[in-house]
Amino acid sequence: MANDWIVPPEPEKSPPKEKTAAAKTANDWIVPPEQEDVSAGMVLSGVPVLGAYIPQAEAAIRAAAQPITGVGKPGATYAERYAANLPDRQAQYKMAEESHPVASTAAKMLGGGLALAPLGAGAIGGRLLGAVGPMAARIPLGAASGGGIGVADALARGEDPYKAGAIGMVGGAVAPVAGQAIGAAAQGVRSWLPGAPSAAERLAGQMGRAGLAADDLTTPAALGARSAELGPQGTASEFGENLRGLAQGMATQPGPARQTIFERMTQRASGARERIEDGITQALGPRQDMALLTRGEQAARGVEADPLYEAFRSTTVHPTDQIRNLVPVLERDGLLAEGQRLMSLEGRPAQANFFVTGDRKTWPTTEAFDYVKQAIDGRISMAVRNGNNNLVRIYKGVKDRLDDAVANSNPEAAQIWRQARETWGNRTEILNAREAGQGAFTKGMRRDEMRETLQGMSNPERAAFREGARDALAEMMDASVRGDTNARQALLAPANREKLMMLGRNQASADLIRNMERELGFTDTLQRLIGNSQTASRQAMGAVTQPPAGGGAVRQYLQQLDLGRPASWVPTRAGFDAAQTLQTGRQAARYEDARQILADALMQQGPAGEQSLLRLLNTRAPGRVDPLASRIGTIGAQGGQQGF
Numbered sequence: 001m002a003n004d005w006i007v008p009p010e011p012e013k014s015p016p017k018e019k020t021a022a023a024k025t026a027n028d029w030i031v032p033p034e035q036e037d038v039s040a041g042m043v044l045s046g047v048p049v050l051g052a053y054i055p056q057a058e059a060a061i062r063a064a065a066q067p068i069t070g071v072g073k074p075g076a077t078y079a080e081r082y083a084a085n086l087p088d089r090q091a092q093y094k095m096a097e098e099s100h101p102v103a104s105t106a107a108k109m110l111g112g113g114l115a116l117a118p119l120g121a122g123a124i125g126g127r128l129l130g131a132v133g134p135m136a137a138r139i140p141l142g143a144a145s146g147g148g149i150g151v152a153d154a155l156a157r158g159e160d161p162y163k164a165g166a167i168g169m170v171g172g173a174v175a176p177v178a179g180q181a182i183g184a185a186a187q188g189v190r191s192w193l194p195g196a197p198s199a200a201e202r203l204a205g206q207m208g209r210a211g212l213a214a215d216d217l218t219t220p221a222a223l224g225a226r227s228a229e230l231g232p233q234g235t236a237s238e239f240g241e242n243l244r245g246l247a248q249g250m251a252t253q254p255g256p257a258r259q260t261i262f263e264r265m266t267q268r269a270s271g272a273r274e275r276i277e278d279g280i281t282q283a284l285g286p287r288q289d290m291a292l293l294t295r296g297e298q299a300a301r302g303v304e305a306d307p308l309y310e311a312f313r314s315t316t317v318h319p320t321d322q323i324r325n326l327v328p329v330l331e332r333d334g335l336l337a338e339g340q341r342l343m344s345l346e347g348r349p350a351q352a353n354f355f356v357t358g359d360r361k362t363w364p365t366t367e368a369f370d371y372v373k374q375a376i377d378g379r380i381s382m383a384v385r386n387g388n389n390n391l392v393r394i395y396k397g398v399k400d401r402l403d404d405a406v407a408n409s410n411p412e413a414a415q416i417w418r419q420a421r422e423t424w425g426n427r428t429e430i431l432n433a434r435e436a437g438q439g440a441f442t443k444g445m446r447r448d449e450m451r452e453t454l455q456g457m458s459n460p461e462r463a464a465f466r467e468g469a470r471d472a473l474a475e476m477m478d479a480s481v482r483g484d485t486n487a488r489q490a491l492l493a494p495a496n497r498e499k500l501m502m503l504g505r506n507q508a509s510a511d512l513i514r515n516m517e518r519e520l521g522f523t524d525t526l527q528r529l530i531g532n533s534q535t536a537s538r539q540a541m542g543a544v545t546q547p548p549a550g551g552g553a554v555r556q557y558l559q560q561l562d563l564g565r566p567a568s569w570v571p572t573r574a575g576f577d578a579a580q581t582l583q584t585g586r587q588a589a590r591y592e593d594a595r596q597i598l599a600d601a602l603m604q605q606g607p608a609g610e611q612s613l614l615r616l617l618n619t620r621a622p623g624r625v626d627p628l629a630s631r632i633g634t635i636g637a638q639g640g641q642q643g644f
Contacts, residue, residue: 035095042096042104046111048149052156055089062089130176138176146172197619200593205619207246207598212617215240220614227610231518233268233275236609237602238525243613247602250595251529257592257599264603265526272519273484277477280487283505283512284470290434293467312370312420313348316363317413322405329398330372335379339372366417369406373399377432384436387444400456421458433461437468440503441496450499466503485523488516 041058045051062072063081073084097104119125126132130142150168154161197205217223217240226239237247250257281287317323330336343349348367376399383391406417436453439445454462476490477483490496491512500509601612 035099036092038092038096039103039107042093042107043111043114045093046108047115048112048153049156051108051111051115052153052158055093056086058089059085130172131179135176135180139173142176143169143173146170146175200590201597202619203590203594204597204601205616207594208243208601208613208616208619211240211243211246212613214242217243217613218617223610223613227607230521230606230609231515232606233518233522234605234609235264235268235525235602236604236613237529238521239609239613243602244525244528246598248528250599253595255592255595257595260596260599260603261529265529268522268605269526272522273477275515276484276488276519279512279515280470280473280491283500283508284466284473284503286470287474288467288471290467290471293434308416308420311416313365313367315366315413315416316410317366317369317406317417318363318410320405320409322401322408326401326405330402333398335372335375335398338375338378339368342371342374343368366406366413366420369402369417370420373402373429376402377429381432381435384432384439389444389449396453396456429458429461430464433457433464434468434471437465437470438472440465440469440499441472441490445499447495447498447502451502454502469503488519491516492520 041054045054059082062085063075063078066072066074066081066085073081073088075081075084116129119129123132127137128141129145130138130140132138133141147165147169150171151161151165153168154164212218217226223239227234230238237244247261251261252258327336348371376395380392380395380399383389383395403417403421407414409417436445440450454465457465473487473490477487480486491500497513500513503509598616601616602609604612
């Protein structure tokens with residue numbers, strides 16, 4: 001029957017009764033797992049996207065290592081062990097978040113910041129995260145990257161991507177602002193540290209770096225090379241054209257910087273005469289009293305008791321074919337008679353038939369022929385004074401023939417002749433050489449002519465020629481108040497540079513030429529800085545040492561804002577004007593201080609000038625924000641809000 005299959009309704013169940021403590025079973029007393037320290041894992045869990053899989057990673061590691069280490073839940077297979085460990089690892093992180101909410105949140109924020117640090121350190125990554133660049137670009141880029149990372153992280157964690165994306169966008173937009181605030185705080189702390197440059201010093205560094213960059217002097221090696229070129233008297237302002245333009249611009253503005261430049265430039269210019277005199281002395285020797293030198297020639301040659309002098313007087317010269325052919329030439333021009341006259345004037349025995357041919361017992365001595373040579377030198381001196389260079393050339397040829405004839409005569413005479421000539425020369429020859437040397441740096445003496453003249457001279461004659469050249473420069477320097485300038489210009493003439501190198505002491509002569517070139521550059525700097533000449537570098541660098549004009553409306557409002565004075569909260573023209581006047585005064589004072597610091601640095605000389613430029617290179621540019629701290633702060637804020 002159908003009714004037989006009707007299932008009777010179940011009786012109503014009464015509500016369960018509360019178990020008494022005695023009635024509770026063992027399963028009711030299961031103790032939750034002991035909480036472990038998951039601090040490191042909590043930091044890693046804050047990494048965007050990948051941090052969502054930290055429990056899974058730990059479960060996988062324990063499942064693989066459990067048979068060996070015994071740590072973790074057991075199981076027959078890897079899959080069983082992984083399935084047993086995963087809920088435990090998830091429970092551990094949940095308990096840590098519930099029992100230590102502040103610490104766990106901080107750990108995840110730290111992990112997020114550290115994860116984004118490598119990305120933000122790069123140029124492209126830093127720009128995408130909103131960590132670098134102008135604030136107008138940083139905020140939208142930070143919002144876009146923050147929202148994108150938030151969506152990806154939410155999808156990995158199984159959370160609402162829309163909500164996470166919105167939070168990420170807001171946090172990403174705020175991150176650049178937070179980073180800027182951190183950078184400002186860091187810069188403020190930095191400015192109060194011992195040894196930190198002042199605002200004026202940082203501003204001076206900014207000015208100096210503008211000139212150094214324009215002159216391509218941004219490395220210690222480049223500065224060292226330029227310092228070596230300028231020498232110990234060169235100032236830092238002369239390292240480059242734009243650095244000199246900086247100094248020139250400051251020299252036109254009233255204030256202490258201008259006074260510093262004028263004083264230092266005038267002081268260096270006053271020492272130019274002494275520096276030029278020292279350089280000439282190093283190359284050509286000290287000044288000499290020409291009259292005293294002339295009177296001392298006899299003593300310089302040696303006393304009569306000198307063995308060489310005695311041999312010179314007594315050694316006879318036997319007639320050779322060269323001498324026989326030369327004597328008629330000397331006789332026709334009166335040179336033999338002039339030689340005998342000079343001997344008689346000095347009390348030396350002179351026979352009338354000394355220089356005649358034929359058999360004889362007494363021949364002319366080397367001393368007698370030396371007097372004939374003195375007679376030739378007298379003719380050369382007269383020709384030099386009269387400017388008859390052709391006659392000078394002819395008599396020099398005659399003198400060379402005489403010198404060669406005696407040097408090739410009998411061996412005794414030839415040896416004494418050469419030895420005496422190289423040892424102390426001839427008084428008249430030395431006087432002539434000294435007189436000829438006084439025209440060394442004039443247009444009347446050609447370079448090739450001077451070279452030939454020096455080659456035919458003995459060592460004492462060359463020394464006398466150099467003394468004459470030195471005396472001519474001394475007279476040039478003493479002739480007028482611009483004598484040092486005239487001497488410098490004369491030595492820098494191309495022909496005179498070569499002549500100077502002929503006079504010996506090559507390194508000293510090269511140093512003198514280089515120093516004269518430096519002095520010429522110093523004079524040019526003086527004229528530019530003190531003479532107020534207009535140059536392209538001055539116009540280019542002039543704006544660098546001047547404060548910028550004006551300011552935006554927001555800046556003006558913030559300048560006049562005083563939170564303790566409610567009336568300033570409402571922007572007014574009067575408030576703007578007062579704030580602008582105050583700010584302009586402060587800015588002008590700061591720029592004046594910076595110009596004084598920069599002027600002192602640019603007027604340093606030699607190695608000190610090089611060091612002053614290095615300090616300008618290394619002085620942090622002025623600003624209210626530390627760029628590195630701002631970058632780190634922005635990246636930390638981006639990563640932190642993702643970890644949060």
